[in-house]
Amino acid sequence: MTTCSVSVRRCEDYDTSKIEKILRKQLSELGINLSDFAGKRIVVKPNLVVASKPDTASCTNPAVIEAVSKIAVSSGADVTIAESPGGPFTLSLMKHNYKVNKVDEAAKNSGAVLNTDMGFQTMSAPNAKNSKNFNIINAIADADVILNVCKLKTHTLTGMTNAVKNLFGAIPGTQKVEMHARFSNQQKFGDVLIDLCDMLCSSKRVISFCDAVIGMEGNGPSGGTPRKVGCLLVSENPYALDLAASQIICHDGEVPMIEEAKRRGLCPKEGEIRILGDDINSFRVKDYLHSDAKRGKIFSLLPPFLQPKPDVILSKCVGCGKCAENCPANAISVNGGKAVIDRKGCIKCFCCQELCPIHAVDIKKNIIFKLIR
Numbered sequence: 001m002t003t004c005s006v007s008v009r010r011c012e013d014y015d016t017s018k019i020e021k022i023l024r025k026q027l028s029e030l031g032i033n034l035s036d037f038a039g040k041r042i043v044v045k046p047n048l049v050v051a052s053k054p055d056t057a058s059c060t061n062p063a064v065i066e067a068v069s070k071i072a073v074s075s076g077a078d079v080t081i082a083e084s085p086g087g088p089f090t091l092s093l094m095k096h097n098y099k100v101n102k103v104d105e106a107a108k109n110s111g112a113v114l115n116t117d118m119g120f121q122t123m124s125a126p127n128a129k130n131s132k133n134f135n136i137i138n139a140i141a142d143a144d145v146i147l148n149v150c151k152l153k154t155h156t157l158t159g160m161t162n163a164v165k166n167l168f169g170a171i172p173g174t175q176k177v178e179m180h181a182r183f184s185n186q187q188k189f190g191d192v193l194i195d196l197c198d199m200l201c202s203s204k205r206v207i208s209f210c211d212a213v214i215g216m217e218g219n220g221p222s223g224g225t226p227r228k229v230g231c232l233l234v235s236e237n238p239y240a241l242d243l244a245a246s247q248i249i250c251h252d253g254e255v256p257m258i259e260e261a262k263r264r265g266l267c268p269k270e271g272e273i274r275i276l277g278d279d280i281n282s283f284r285v286k287d288y289l290h291s292d293a294k295r296g297k298i299f300s301l302l303p304p305f306l307q308p309k310p311d312v313i314l315s316k317c318v319g320c321g322k323c324a325e326n327c328p329a330n331a332i333s334v335n336g337g338k339a340v341i342d343r344k345g346c347i348k349c350f351c352c353q354e355l356c357p358i359h360a361v362d363i364k365k366n367i368i369f370k371l372i373r
Helices: 016-029 062-074 091-100 103-110 163-170 175-182 186-203 238-248 256-263 297-301 351-355 367-372
Strands: 005-010 041-046 078-081 120-124 133-137 145-155 159-161 205-217 225-235 274-277 309-312 332-335 338-341 361-364
Touching: 005 016, 005 238, 016 062, 016 225, 016 274, 041 062, 041 163, 062 078, 062 103, 062 145, 062 205, 078 103, 091 103, 120 186, 133 163, 133 186, 145 163, 145 238, 159 163, 159 238, 159 256, 163 186, 163 205, 163 238, 163 256, 175 186, 186 238, 186 256, 205 238, 225 238, 238 256, 309 338, 351 361
Parallel strands: 005 274, 041 078, 041 145, 145 205
Antiparallel strands: 005 225, 120 133, 145 159, 205 225, 309 361, 332 338
8 A cells, every 4th residue: 555645525415527526636636647547447346235226325326436437437448337246146136236226327427338247257365364365256357447436334244334345346246155154253254355455456556435425324234324424535545545434433443344454554543644635523423323233342252142133024024035045154044935044053244134125134132232332
């Protein structure tokens, strides 16, 4: 990483032309020369975790995707919008995701191309601590530059999902489920996310853009509640951007990925980030809700039966099987038209809660855990 500067600028709504103007100003103040992109293969990597309408705040808003793509296209680059969301990585499902999230319109309006290549290749990560190679979708593996367009959200497993976590979408489809099974607790999973991010940032130029106009609080990344924050963040250091974002939502020191990045010397410490643009303190949301599965040192000391766990809302469950299909531990089955979780097999990754299309999986907390929070 060569910079610890993060640009933070006010943005009150999803007017594409306004967003483009703000982003161009942010890139300029970071010293990023758009002429460097001419002739490059650029991939715009949004967060499209589920097929959901933009007003749910589950995914990067299409206006931000469009603005970033327009900037890249205008530089003379070959621009593709690509993502591998939760579930199977198939062309039919991706087309559905693009349509519901209105990313197809963003591509049409910007001149970018939607990725239709469902292939992947293996990239080596010689400096990694946990995984020495990763399977990466072709659109990202073959790119010269990654424009990492994340969404500011809470996350039931990692605490927060933003620039670093967004790159997990470079791994194809259900292979992400395998990663959850191999690295089954919060610390291990956070560590391997740093391995992945470091590999991509070491082999390609990565510029991260954060859609924090409207974030998601509570039980994110898909089951939370939209929350107005009113800004955009840009940086060439995804760890620094995440640190700044955690300060905005007052989750400082509570995101394991950021703490691990600090230990590895990839992330600056508090006070070492150079904030450009507007006063970051003007965006702080002191009552930004954590996930009900908020973790920390106390969490690790609790016996399993006291820890938060996913819980199927039987009155809402339609037995579609998405949770069972994406359970890393194979701890979910569908019986009598309803999902059933095997408590002994559950690893508390909350993939079921994240990927349930109708939000029929809640987070159940023991009364003791509620008191010590």
